[in-house]
Amino acid sequence: MTALFDYLLGLGDDALVAAQRTAEWCARAPQLEEEVALANVALDQLGQARAFLTYAADLEGAGRDEDALAFLRDEHEFRNVQLVELPNGDFATTVAKTLLLAAYQNLLYTRLAQVAEPRLAGIAAKAAKESAFHVSYASVWTVRLGDGTPLSHRRMRDAVEEVWPYTHELFEPWAAPEAGLDPAALRGPWLEVVGRVLGEATLTRPPDGWAATGGRAGRHTEWFGPLLAEMQYVHRAHVGARW
Amino acid sequence: MVKSEVEAAVAAVLDPELQMLSIGELGMLREVSVDDDGNAVVTVTPTYLGCPALELIKADVAAAARAAGAADVEVVVSMSPAWTTDWLSESARAKLADAGIAPPGRVSLPLLQPGCPRCAFPETTELASAGGAACMALRLCPGCGEPFEHLKAH
Numbered sequence: 001m002t003a004l005f006d007y008l009l010g011l012g013d014d015a016l017v018a019a020q021r022t023a024e025w026c027a028r029a030p031q032l033e034e035e036v037a038l039a040n041v042a043l044d045q046l047g048q049a050r051a052f053l054t055y056a057a058d059l060e061g062a063g064r065d066e067d068a069l070a071f072l073r074d075e076h077e078f079r080n081v082q083l084v085e086l087p088n089g090d091f092a093t094t095v096a097k098t099l100l101l102a103a104y105q106n107l108l109y110t111r112l113a114q115v116a117e118p119r120l121a122g123i124a125a126k127a128a129k130e131s132a133f134h135v136s137y138a139s140v141w142t143v144r145l146g147d148g149t150p151l152s153h154r155r156m157r158d159a160v161e162e163v164w165p166y167t168h169e170l171f172e173p174w175a176a177p178e179a180g181l182d183p184a185a186l187r188g189p190w191l192e193v194v195g196r197v198l199g200e201a202t203l204t205r206p207p208d209g210w211a212a213t214g215g216r217a218g219r220h221t222e223w224f225g226p227l228l229a230e231m232q233y234v235h236r237a238h239v240g241a242r243w
Numbered sequence: 244m245v246k247s248e249v250e251a252a253v254a255a256v257l258d259p260e261l262q263m264l265s266i267g268e269l270g271m272l273r274e275v276s277v278d279d280d281g282n283a284v285v286t287v288t289p290t291y292l293g294c295p296a297l298e299l300i301k302a303d304v305a306a307a308a309r310a311a312g313a314a315d316v317e318v319v320v321s322m323s324p325a326w327t328t329d330w331l332s333e334s335a336r337a338k339l340a341d342a343g344i345a346p347p348g349r350v351s352l353p354l355l356q357p358g359c360p361r362c363a364f365p366e367t368t369e370l371a372s373a374g375g376a377a378c379m380a381l382r383l384c385p386g387c388g389e390p391f392e393h394l395k396a397h
Contacts, residue, residue: 037372037373043295047289050293118323119323122324123323126291130292133395140372
């Protein structure tokens with residue numbers, strides 16, 4: 001398949017898996033407002049995933065649709081980064097994951113909105129606005145917890161440190177000619193955004209140590225299989241079912 | 244002649260989340276075309292990529308076009324250019340305020356905070372970044388003490 005197909009799978013899978021994982025907070029969040037907010041973040045990600053995967057399926061022209069791509073591929077065929085498949089952990093871990101992912105997605109989508117390929121640019125322009133809300137939501141909580149009590153500070157700090165090794169994968173070489181973008185070029189602006197939020201939260205940026213890798217090539221963490229099993233079960237148990 | 248009737252009918256379809264507004268007033272309706280055989284193609288732009296109301300809107304649009312005389316209806320969803328709250332008509336903003344929902348500011352003026360739609364108190368605070376729908380925030384007015392919904396500039 002073309003490089004653009006693979007690229008769209010990566011964009012779509014990042015959003016799809018982030019949506020599925022974030023939506024696990026439904027009926028489990030610490031308070032109603034946060035539950036609604038997290039559900040809306042997940043819903044935005046799901047909408048982005050649908051747009052990218054539908055585009056990928058149209059491009060492939062092999063009779064697959066967004067559902068076939070989401071529910072009928074196996075683990076090694078998914079192109080998402082490992083960051084989005086990590087367990088939710090406590091609320092601070094979810095906030096850290098949301099901040100680090102959304103800051104990247106916002107920068108990426110903002111640039112993709114400028115590319116010449118009209119369908120990619122159109123989806124990205126819409127998605128960029130949505131991810132700006134996610135950055136703002138996660139930033140507020142990072143600051144509130146980081147600059148809060150000694151306990152909340154410790155847990156927010158631990159969360160950022162735990163998730164940090166999984167952020168390097170976001171900036172690995174991965175491209176399609178239509179996107180014309182080197183992900184490594186996003187890391188500087190990303191560090192600036194993330195660094196500003198961490199600073200306000202009285203947290204320091206963790207040192208760069210080991211780096212998770214392999215998601216874009218279909219190598220995933222031990223947590224990914226159970227997520228897929230839950231997400232894909234109904235579709236596979238009731239083949240061809242319609243509402 | 245069929246075209247103008249189909250256009251008027253689909254423009255009047257109400258948004259399921261904001262039932263005081265039609266999709267015409269929301270600026271979601273991009274284009275209506277009707278060929279010689281009466282087959283209509285209606286292009287709409289979603290307010291959010293993941294808007295859960297989109298499937299219902301598509302069904303309502305198809306039903307409205309048929310009721311107005313279209314033989315067959317295709318509803319096309321177009322992402323580009325991306326929908327913005329700046330496309331809300333002035334009458335739509337007034338209807339939102341009448342329903343107790345603070346209308347969005349201009350996207351170019353993101354720092355403009357919404358006043359209270361009930362008592363017009365100018366400075367209000369955000370309670371939650373998401374309300375009953377993805378496009379809403381929940382705010383509190385210190386003037387009248389009432390919480391209210393705000394359609395976020397987007």
